[in-house]
Structures are given as structure tokens and as C-alpha cells.
Amino acid sequence: MSADLPGHSRIVLSVNGTEHPLDVVDNRSTLLDVLRERLDLTGTKKGCDHGQCGACTVLADGRRINACLTLAVAVQGRQITTVEGLAASSGLSQLQRAFLEYDAYQCGYCTPGQLCSATGMLAEAAAGWPSAVTAGDAAAELDTAEIRERMSGNLCRCGAYVNIVTAIEAVARPR
Amino acid sequence: MKPFGYQRPVTAEEAVSLGARPGARYLGGGTNLVDLMKLGVEAPELLVDVTGLALGNITDTPDGVLVGATVRNSDLAADPRIRRGYPVLSQALLAGASGQLRNMATVAGNLLQRTRCLYFQDVSKACNKRLPGSGCPARVGIHRDLAILGASAHCLATHPSDMCVALTALDAVVEVAGQHGVRQIAITDLFPLPADDPARETVLGPGSLITGVKLPVLPMAVNSRYRKARDRASYAFATGSVAAALHVADGVVADVRIALGAVAPVPWRARRAEQALVGQPAVARSFLGAADAELAVADVLPQNGYKVPLLRNLITAVLTELAEATRR
Numbered sequence: 171m172s173a174d175l176p177g178h179s180r181i182v183l184s185v186n187g188t189e190h191p192l193d194v195v196d197n198r199s200t201l202l203d204v205l206r207e208r209l210d211l212t213g214t215k216k217g218c219d220h221g222q223c224g225a226c227t228v229l230a231d232g233r234r235i236n237a238c239l240t241l242a243v244a245v246q247g248r249q250i251t252t253v254e255g256l257a258a259s260s261g262l263s264q265l266q267r268a269f270l271e272y273d274a275y276q277c278g279y280c281t282p283g284q285l286c287s288a289t290g291m292l293a294e295a296a297a298g299w300p301s302a303v304t305a306g307d308a309a310a311e312l313d314t315a316e317i318r319e320r321m322s323g324n325l326c327r328c329g330a331y332v333n334i335v336t337a338i339e340a341v342a343r344p345r
Numbered sequence: 346m347k348p349f350g351y352q353r354p355v356t357a358e359e360a361v362s363l364g365a366r367p368g369a370r371y372l373g374g375g376t377n378l379v380d381l382m383k384l385g386v387e388a389p390e391l392l393v394d395v396t397g398l399a400l401g402n403i404t405d406t407p408d409g410v411l412v413g414a415t416v417r418n419s420d421l422a423a424d425p426r427i428r429r430g431y432p433v434l435s436q437a438l439l440a441g442a443s444g445q446l447r448n449m450a451t452v453a454g455n456l457l458q459r460t461r462c463l464y465f466q467d468v469s470k471a472c473n474k475r476l477p478g479s480g481c482p483a484r485v486g487i488h489r490d491l492a493i494l495g496a497s498a499h500c501l502a503t504h505p506s507d508m509c510v511a512l513t514a515l516d517a518v519v520e521v522a523g524q525h526g527v528r529q530i531a532i533t534d535l536f537p538l539p540a541d542d543p544a545r546e547t548v549l550g551p552g553s554l555i556t557g558v559k560l561p562v563l564p565m566a567v568n569s570r571y572r573k574a575r576d577r578a579s580y581a582f583a584t585g586s587v588a589a590a591l592h593v594a595d596g597v598v599a600d601v602r603i604a605l606g607a608v609a610p611v612p613w614r615a616r617r618a619e620q621a622l623v624g625q626p627a628v629a630r631s632f633l634g635a636a637d638a639e640l641a642v643a644d645v646l647p648q649n650g651y652k653v654p655l656l657r658n659l660i661t662a663v664l665t666e667l668a669e670a671t672r673r
Contacts (some may be wrong), residue, residue, distance in 0.1 A: 177348030197351045197392070200379070220380050221446060233419075233448045239379045240449070243351045244372065244394055291444060299423040302439040302579065307428045322579035323443025 179243045185209060186255030195242055202226045202237035205252060213253040213282045217325070224324035227283040227290075228252050234290030236323075253282035256289060264341050265289055274337035276328035284324050288338050291320045295342070312342035346382050353394040357522050357556060363393045365524055365552030371395050373415060373454030376446050381459060385468045386475060396451070400556055403427075409561040411520075414453035414554075418508065419444070421452060431560055433569035433588045437511035440573045443580050453555035456509060456519065456535070457547065460502035460610075461582055463487055473499045474543040489648040490584065495609040496644065500543030503607050504536065505582055510606035511571055513614050514588040518559040524552055529559070536611035543610070565592035565600055568670055572663045573606070574655055583607035585652050587659045591667035593627040603660065605639075608652055615639045618660065627668040629661060636660035 177197050183190045183204065190209055202219075205211045205228070217225030219238045226237040229251040256263045265288050268274070275281045295312050303319045304310040312320075317335050326334065354360040364371055368390030372378060381387040400413035403424050410426060421427060422438035442450065464470045464483050471479040483491055483501055491501040509532070517532045535547055549555075569590035575581040586606035592599045601622050603615040618639035625631040636657040643653050 177350060179351055197349055198346045198382075220383065221376055224443065224445060227445055234445045235449050236376075236445045239374075239376050239446075241351070241372075241375060241379060241392075244353075244375065244396070287445065290448075294419070294423075294444065297423070299419065300428065300435065300439060302436070304439075307425070307432070319579050320444055323445045 181243055181246050183209070183242065183246070183250065184248070185211065185250045186252060187249075192242075197241065197243050199242045200238055201228070201240040201242045201245055201250070204242040205237060205250075211252050211254055214286075215279055215282055217280070217283075222325075223280070223283075224287055225280050225283040227287040227324065229286055229290050232290065232293055234287050251286070253285055256285060263289070265292075265338070268337040268340045269334075272333045272337040272340060274330060274333040275326075276330050280324060280326045280328075284321070284326070284334055287321060287324045288334075288341075291317075292338075292342060295320070312339065314339065317342065346385075347388045347390075349389050350391040351394065352391065353397045355397050355399075357398055357400070357554060360393055360395055360398060361522055361524055361552050361554050363391065364554055366391055369393055369552075371453070371554065373451035374417070374446075374449035375454075376442070376450045377454065377458040381466070384466055386459075386466060395453070395554070406559075409559050409563075412452055412558045412560065414556050414558070415451045417448055418442070418450040418452070418455060419447040422447065429567070431511075431515060431563075431566045431569065433514060433566065433571045433590060434508070434511040434560070436571035437507040437573075437586075437588060440571060440583075440586070441507035452508070452558055455506055456512075456555060456558070458506060459546070461505045462491060462502040465502055474502060474539075474546075477542070477544045484646065487648070488646050490582070490607070491646075491649055492609050493640075493643040493645050493649055493652050494605070494613055495538045495611060497539045497541065497543070499541055500539040500610065501646075502539075502543070502610055504609065504611050505607070506612065507571070507573060507583065507586060507606060509612040510586055510604045511569075511588040512558065512560075513612040514569070514590060514602040514604035515563060515566060516561055516602070518561065519555055520557045520559060521549060522554045522556050523550065527556075532558075532612070533614050539610050563590070565602075566590045568592065568667055569602075570663055570667060572659055574659060585655045585659055587656070587663045589660070589663045589667060591627070591664060591671065593668055593671040596626055598622045598625050598627050598631065601664070603635075603639075603664075605656060605660075608643075608656060615660070617642075622664075627664075627671070629665050632661040632664040632668075633657065635664075
């Protein structure tokens with residue numbers, strides 16, 4: 171990790187199962203900027219760039235994080251998954267199919283972040299994690315109130331929330 | 346953003362040595378520090394990433410639960426021991442930020458996060474905390490979110506944390522490693538009031554590294570809760586919050602812990618309210634009286650006076666709920 175150039179580092183980023191050696195990375199670079207500008211993975215979006223909108227959400231070792239407040243040098247050794255990595259070779263993920271089926275977007279700019287966030291959120295709920303609206307210390311059933319609270323870190327300026335919640339609910343609680 | 350070096354030590358000794366260098370800052374989740382670097386408020390020369398240290402565990406000890414400094418906020422909130430034994434702490438953590446930010450933020454980083462006062466975060470404005478002696482425009486400017494307790498003529502910024510309000514009610518102890526060994530600091534001693542030096546936010550010296558937080562054994566904490574008022578239902582800083590634990594015996598308050606958030610430059614331990622309550626009947630009338638005892642010293646400005654009735658109602662509601670829970 172030591173770099174020849176002051177303020178720079180040599181790193182290897184693991185993204186969607188591929189190792190990307192980067193010989194010179196400015197320590198100031200966020201994971202978001204490296205994904206978009208260096209690796210051409212432009213699915214991850216820049217909205218506020220201050221951790222307030224969730225458009226940049228990616229998964230690190232399966233956990234959702236804001237890529238805009240994450241320094242690229244600080245995620246070496248972690249497995250990053252972006253929206254480009256959600257689909258398997260066999261096709262779109264269940265959540266991606268549900269977003270299509272329930273029309274869970276309008277302009278689509280927040281969608282990659284919504285998809286990564288919802289993917290991480292479903293894993294958190296499956297692990298028994300509570301939310302601010304979970305009563306007592308029981309495991310929570312993902313109803314509308316739970317999904318809305320757990321997805322509050324992802325803003326949608328088109329206001330497609332109703333269908334986003336419906337799509338996530340269809341995956342969380344299949345009828 | 347100014348260029349900076351980056352180091353990721355694996356031992357606390359190494360971290361302390363690096364952290365003592367001029368211009369060094371410890372990096373945890375980065376949720377506040379990286380943002381402040383983008384805003385130009387922070388301009389470190391060296392980031393010392395502490396997430397590689399072996400400080401990521403939650404451990405049962407004979408005198409309480411030891412939470413490592415780099416435990417993520419989400420892991421702490423979900424821990425069954427915390428949910429059962431210290432529900433106020435789990436609730437406070439879950440009331441803060443978003444799922445993404447809680448997955449990033451560490452316990453020590455949460456303790457050391459900076460105020461969200463608009464003037465502090467805007468480098469084009471004067472601020473005694475950011476630039477000592479430059480003045481505080483908030484008193485005659487925008488102060489709706491700012492302090493009603495413990496402020497000074499030089500600063501009325503509020504401490505933004507939810508977690509720290511719960512830790513303050515629980516009498517948590519902060520464990521700190523430094524160049525001169527290890528010490529333990531009661532959380533109520535960690536944050537000094539601003540007085541005439543608002544730039545001094547903690548008693549920690551250069552290189553001091555928070556290694557963990559000890560939650561003392563506190564059986565009454567089983568009956569504890571956190572309640573937060575804010576401008577929207579989720580993902581917003583508090584306009585006021587209350588962390589409390591209550592022990593009732595024969596209908597009388599035997600012991601009580603109360604801390605307030607978003608009303609003071611520090612997580613505010615409401616000792617006046619606690620003293621007013623012990624020995625009183627555990628009913629709403631007593632709780633209202635205790636809230637009034639605490640808030641009698643509030644110093645309000647034109648925009649933040651709403652916090653007095655808000656906190657009065659929050660304190661009374663939380664204690665009433667806790668009293669009802671002991672009757673079930």
C-alpha cells in the first residue's frame with residue numbers, strides 16, 4: 171500500500187468478483203469516484219456526494235455503504251458489489267425483476283442505489299437486525315413501515331417511493 | 346481537499362504513535378470526517394485508519410459489556426445483549442443516520458463526531474469552534490437547532506449524536522490509550538462545556554486513541570428507552586431527544602437516569618431532574634416537575650424556545666412509558 175508519490179497509494183480493489191490493481195490512487199479519491207472514473211463502472215451514481223441521498227450505495231462484503239464517503243484506499247481487501255454485479259449470469263436478481271414488474275422508478279437515477287440498498291437491507295433483516303420501528307426484541311416482519319424506515323437512506327426526487335416499497339415487499343414477503 | 350498521507354496500522358501502539366504526529370486524524374467509518382474534509386472544515390495531513398486494529402468486538406466482562414472502538418453502529422444496535430440489557434442504546438443507534446451510514450460509522454467515531462451547526466460547517470462564515478476568536482454569528486443568525494443548556498456567549502452548537510445520549514444515561518466509561526498509557530474517562534467527563542474555548546471539544550490530547558466503551562452493569566437499564574423528535578420521520582438529526590432508565594419500587598422512583606440530546610454542546614445529563622425524582626411517586630405529575638426542574642435553567646433565543654416544551658413533553662412521556670412498563 172505504500173506509494174512512491176506522497177499522498178498517493180498503490181491499491182487493489184475487488185469489485186464484482188474482479189481484482190483491479192491500481193498503481194497510483196490519490197488518497198483523496200472516494201470509492202465512488204474510482205468506480206466511475208477509473209473502472210468505468212458508471213452504474214453507481216453521484217447525487218449529493220455528502221452521504222445524504224444514497225444514490226452511491228454499494229455493498230462492501232455484502233453490507234450497504236455510501237461510496238461517496240468511503241475512501242478507496244480504505245476498502246482494500248473488501249469485496250465491493252455495485253449495481254453491475256447484482257445480476258447473475260443466469261439473469262437479473264429477484265429485486266431487479268421486481269423493480270421492473272412494479273415500475274419502481276421514474277427517471278432511474280436513484281435506482282442503482284435503491285437496488286444495492288434493498289439488497290443489503292434484506293440481508294440485514296434476514297440476520298434479525300432491528301430497525302427504529304421494530305417493537306421489542308423480536309425479529310421484525312418486513313411490512314410497509316419497516317421497509318420505509320429501513321430504506322430512508324435512499325432519496326428519490328421523482329417520488330417513486332410507493333412502487334419502490336411495493337417492489338421490495340414483493341421480494342421480502344412473496345405471496 | 347488538501348493531499349494527505351494514509352496509514353493503516355495493526356497495533357494500537359503504532360496507531361497512537363502515528364496519531365500523535367502533527368496534522369494526524371484517526372479515520373473510522375469516515376461518515377463525518379470525510380464529509381468535513383470535502384467541506385474544507387478538516388484538512389488533515391495524515392489519516393490513520395483504525396479499522397485494522399483488533400478493536401471490533403463486543404465482550405462480556407465481570408464489570409459490564411466492553412464495546413470495541415471500531416464496532417460498527419449497526420452491529421452494536423443489533424447485538425442481543427444490547428437489545429435486552431441496554432435497549433436505550435440500541436434504540437438511540439437505530440434512531441440515528443441511515444442503514445448505510447450505521448454500517449460504516451464506528452463507536453469511537455460517533456463519540457468524536459462534530460456539531461452540525463451550519464456556521465461550523467460553512468468555511469465562509471465565522472465560527473469560534475472552527476476558527477477561534479472569529480465570532481459566533483448563530484446568536485443573531487440561524488439558531489433554531491442550537492443549544493438551550495450549557496452554551497456560552499462564544500458557542501451554542503449542539504452535540505449531534507444520538508448514541509452518546511444513551512451512553513450518558515448509562516454512565517458509560519470511555520477507554521483511551523495514549524503515549525503515557527491507558528486511562529478511563531467517564532463519558533460525562535469526556536466532553537467539556539464550551540465556555541470561552543469552544544474549539545476544545547474533548548479532554549483528549551494529541552494521539553489519544555479511544556479503544557473502547559465500557560457499559561457498566563446496570564440492571565435497571567433493562568427498563569430504558571430513547572425517544573427522539575425530528576423534522577421528518579426518519580434520517581434526520583434530533584430537534585430534541587431523551588434517553589432514560591427507570592427503577593420503580595412500591596410505586597416510588599427508586600433510581601432514575603435521564604440524558605438529553607440536541608439541547609446542549611454536550612450530551613446532557615439531567616441530574617437536576619434525577620434528584621427531583623428520587624423518592625417521588627412514579628406518576629406523570631412527578632415527571633413533569635422533574636422536567637421543569639431541569640429546564641428552569643434553559644437559556645433560549647428567539648428561534649429555539651420551542652425546545653423547552655418539546656423536552657418537557659418528551660421527558661414526561663418517556664418516564665411515563667417506563668413507569669407503565671414496570672407495572673405490567
